[in-house]
């Protein structure tokens with residue numbers, strides 16, 4: 001049983017995983033099992049080139065970020081389970097007992113984070129009832145989002161990145177994933193606000 005399972009290994013999903021991973025030494029995170037479906041085939045990053053994203057050197061290719069983020073997560077936070085090459089197709093159950101089905105296997109989790117982008121090909125059975133037209137994209141682009149309040153879709157289900165209704169910019173997607181991570185950490189800390197910082201001091 002995972003405590004939190006992130007669907008989507010793009011900008012927002014990886015950002016969420018990194019912040020959750022970095023909180024490993026907090027007592028309320030001890031023993032928590034966290035995973036991410038590091039599926040990347042349909043990521044917006046595949047064709048992107050970044051000259052305007054905070055902290056990222058200009059000229060950086062999105063395809064480089066895809067492989068570097070996987071390496072970053074596995075080197076810095078090896079306790080986070082990365083599930084490679086599996087596409088999520090269905091979700092069953094309700095909080096805190098979801099089953100996530102992929103094209104190859106199934107996994108149990110208490111919390112689901114979905115960050116799979118805003119393409120209208122969205123087809124995860126069990127989540128389609130939350131799909132609405134994207135509120136900030138041009139209607140002719142036919143983007144979609146999941147209906148949410150401050151990233152929360154339903155009890156135990158969070159959405160991140162463009163699928164949460166944000167405009168398509170790397171920094172926004174990364175911030176959205178990080179925001180959900182801190183919401184989950186706060187939940188695990190019995191509702192007392194928390195975040196994850198490192199310092200040279």
Ligand SMILES: Cc1cc2nc3c(=O)[nH]c(=O)nc-3n(C[C@H](O)[C@H](O)[C@H](O)COP(=O)(O)OP(=O)(O)OC[C@H]3O[C@@H](n4cnc5c(N)ncnc54)[C@H](O)[C@@H]3O)c2cc1C
Nearest residue numbers: 008010011012039040042044088116161162168169170173
């Ligand atoms: C060509 C292009 C150029 C861009 N240039 C810029 C730029 O210059 N500056 C800027 O700030 N932003 C730019 N962007 C936007 C930026 O890349 C996106 O805003 C950002 O990637 C969105 O993050 P996300 O997490 O919502 O989605 P993504 O990063 O697309 O991640 C979604 C992830 O979900 C995975 N996934 C999808 N379906 C499933 C499934 N069923 N099961 C499991 N995993 C699944 C995908 O494989 C992918 O890894 C550009 C985008 C594109 C397409």
